[in-house]
Amino acid sequence: MHNIAAIHDESKAQYYWVWGALLILTGIEVVLAYEQFFTPVHMLEVLMVLSLVKAALIIAYFMHLKFEIPLMRFMLMAAIVACLCIMCIFFADAVRVVKLGLP
Amino acid sequence: MGLALLALIWLITFVSTYFFVAKTWWFPVGASASAAWIDHQFAVTFILMGIVFVAAQGALGLFVWQYRDRGATQPVHYSHGNAKLEIIWTVLTAVLFIGLNLMGSRVWATERFDPPEVGAVPVEATGLQFAWYFRYPGPDGKYGRTKAELEDASAGGESAVGLDPSDAASKDDIVSGTMYIPVNREVDLALRAQDVIHSLFIPSMRFKQDAVPGLIIHMHFKPIQTGDYEIACAELCGLGHYKMHGMLKVVSQEEFDKWLASKEAEKQ
């Protein structure tokens, strides 16, 4: 019932493409960071977006999530992403430490 | 059995509600400007929740008695529920709960976001294992520097909060184990802690705020009645948590000035 080979295209080529893309993205990240193209806050945003793209590529292709049924894709990703997003509430207090901290 | 259950559930409901309504044990009399607001919000919440409590427990007792098993002939209503009812009570409870919440948020906002009134009395409260110390900046209006290395709880007073005598601004700072504040003037309170988290709790002022090490938290409140009020620590801070106790003395402006002057004189 779960003959994986039959479910999706098993071409080797796509994995090489993804690998290449990941290496190039890493290269871009390193160059951006080393050349300090942006102010730190923007740098963080850019790096995080690039990292998310890389993560998405790994999850979708290497971890085959692209080829799983939609319910699994949705449930797993929604749970993890939601959990991680709500932790951003912490940062309101991290900023407070800067403002109210000891002189 | 049904009757016994009915009696028990109704008895519990009645007794529990009675002691709330009779206010046998209740908040101490409010002595700050915000106390009336908080008490009002409490009363509204209390009435609404009380109605729900009595209704739900009453219905529970009634149902188990009324629909007790009286033999196979007793009809049972075969039903999987009622979507309309579900929607009605979902919406009703949502409106009730969220509405209640919004009502109370104004007090919270004014206490935390508005700056203290002009002319508020600056006081710094420091919590340490296991005592409260209160510091007044003196005539220059500026707190002197404190240093963690200089803190010595056993010495008490200025040494306990680690006041650095080499700083000019600290020359006129007053440190007291009792909190004196004038009535009808807002207190601009700065909260600090030296070792672990403490929590300054003044029930009569309806005031509570954790003092967190590494942070200086600013709060303000306005006492509207003179008198002596007790301060307790509300956050577990170690083995002496139970005896971390202080006094708040709300006095008239003249008495307050006199007290400050005498402390200044003592220091010279």
Next chain:
Amino acid sequence: MASTEIIHAHAAPQGFIRKYIFSLDHKVIGLQYYFLALIAVFVGMGLSLLMRIHLIWPNANLPIFGAIKPETYLMFLTMHGTIMVFFVLTTAPQGGFGNYFLPIQIGAPDMAFPTLNMLSFWTTFVAFVVLVAAFFVGAPLHGWTGYAPLSAVPSAGPGEGLGADLWITSIAIFCAASLMGALNFITTVLDMRAKGMTMMRMPLTCWAWFITAILGLLAFGVLLAAGILLLMDRNLGTSFFVPGGLNFTGQTSFPTGGFSSSTDLIKHNGGSPLLWQHLFWFFGHPEVYIAILPGMGVASQLLSTFSRKPIFGYRAMVYAMLGIGILGFVVWGHHMFMSGMSPYTAFAFSIMTMAIGVPSAIKTFNWLGTLYQGRVRFHTPMLFAIGFVSLFVSGGLSGPFLAQPVLDIPLHDTYFVVGHFHLIMGVAAIFGIFAATYYWFPKMFGRMMSEGLGRWHFFLTLLGTYAIFMPMHYLGLAGQTRRYSEFTQVAYQTKLIPLQTFITYAAIVTISAQFIFLFNLFWSMAKGKKATDNPWEATTLEWTTATPPPHDNFGGRTPVVSHGPYEYSVPGAARDFVMQNDPATTPAH
């Protein structure tokens, strides 16, 4: 692989050790969990009794313990909280009954990963042993919430040395055990339902265990991270939770651990105690629902069974539980209104907390709707289910007070909170466990428990717990702060001692009543009336199999399900209940 027709992967074991100690059978593992929780609950209860006695007679000279010192009181308090929350409220309903009955109720021969299941129990056991070991080196006094820096600095008080290390290690091990259990539960529900057992035909107990497992999977991971960081802070001198400028001048005689000296401690910088609270409550609040959700499932199952009526609003019940599960992750900040957290976020947390009252209310209404126009049979399990509803209402309705930041100002960290959470996540959840015990005992041990003793146990416990925890609300209003080992030092609190005395007497009576249960449990195992396969005339799959169930639950066959879980008093049916696996021709919806 496709050719093998294996229904169960492991054959029935023969030797004693493989059969009862390192068993792969989910039923044996369930019982192991249950008895671990039983030991834990009596330890925890004993500690609460000692605490109550110390509160009223601070200088009393007890046998064995002698006079209890304030720090000893706080150690009892920490251990009571930790044992109860982790090893009773998480272990018994989920690990115990969930393990035993989840596979049977969905028609599976075992859990998805039997070996992992065994590992999960033994890891829990190790965690318990490590926690108990903390007793013998001096347990920590920081409470079960372990707020830093009290828990992060070994010189903050007695017991904060090795004891606190063991405490946090135990919790980290428990996290790992819970993760194993949780992913096993989820996979089992997703993968191993018998033919015809669609998600919307699962008993509500299974839904509850399923959602609880999801909460556990996501919440315990965070506590594990927090535990690792706390261990680093304590032993390697990092400062995640330790801010700079700390000076423990009053406490220099205690060990300094990762901080080589007190000046070292002063120089630390930049950590934040609030970070611990965030991480802890990110786990801690879902944990509350981990404790109570299985109780809700059991109450739903029992109210329907003993009212001889389908559950009112099955779908609404499922959605309500899902809603509680999801909202449970976004309300943790309501534990921190007074903590110096950013006041803006308090608004968001407060609204979310009020919103979580809605699904809770839906559940209550549906339980009342189930009783309405039913035919209520008062067997002991039903009494406890009714008690659960009553306690859930009482404990739940003090929630909206605490959820409003403004009202939390006078109530935070007072006995009001203690009363609130004991009623709802302590006693209500334990009523769920009692109800489940009385209900499933015949299936587990093949004998009935005594009804007479059960009734005495019920009435004494219900009245007793109300007598203990209702007055705590009054105490909280009057400003009685929690975690005080004596009330002699603050004048306005000394006036409340009479009420505290009443609570202590009530606690003594209630705790004594639990020995009726203990006696009933063991006496009935040996001497109880023989049980039939379906003594309660219930409909779910566990009642279709032999008593006690065989090794693979259904004796080599797999049930086929054609009905929803609660088909009672179906018009036109021969009996007043339609079993889930009755042929589809039986009239039912």
Next chain:
Amino acid sequence: MAEAAVHHDVAGVYEPSLFGTYSKKIGMWLFLASDSVTFGALLFAYSYGRISNPSWPTPFGKESIINATIMTACLLSSSLTMVLGVLAAHRGDMAKVRNWLLATMFFGAAFIVLHAIEWSKLIHEGMTPFTNPWAPSVPQFGGTFFTLTGMHMLHVTIGVIYLGVVALRKKFLPVLVVLWLIGWLATPANNVFHLGVHVLLIGAVVSAMVMFLKPKIYDSHDIEVAGLYWHFVDLVWMFIFPLVYLMSTRI
């Protein structure tokens, strides 16, 4: 991961799986969900400390960044070889599978060694969990760095052992013991890895127990599940690398 009790190939006995796949894979995904929350919490703790300390040090110069980039490339390449191994497993070519897994392990081991050298260098420069030479006012820099990368390194090490067991079965145990001895003898006594290498020994004991309890040949499903774990390790590094290294480059 234990043997699943049920194979869904038995048609008609069970409801179709809700996620449309076999139990072991679901189990691994759930474990990864939980582990990503753990790593997420650690990264949030790191970011929290970073935000609340404006004078965070930026010590990673050219050499470190190049080293870390090579490490990243190692991990990415190991993911490629892993996925090719899984592909070969689906085609039933078990000899190829073993080679791909060995390649994966090679890249993983290279990552660990490079990282260990990096750690040793930083420690030599004076970084400890509670002090660092670059910003004395931010002592937790070292703590966050070692916690995050240490947790990740532990995951990589477990991954390499896991893959070794899958690829070589019992033959891997002596290899592991030899690696442990080499690691132990090659590191100076005051180096953190002199103790850290014992993870390999513990790994050998645990793997021996697992193989004793479940003596079976691994099929393509087991390899896919092992692959999931390996890719996850790679995935976590995709966040640690920019957050820890790239945001602290020395200008």
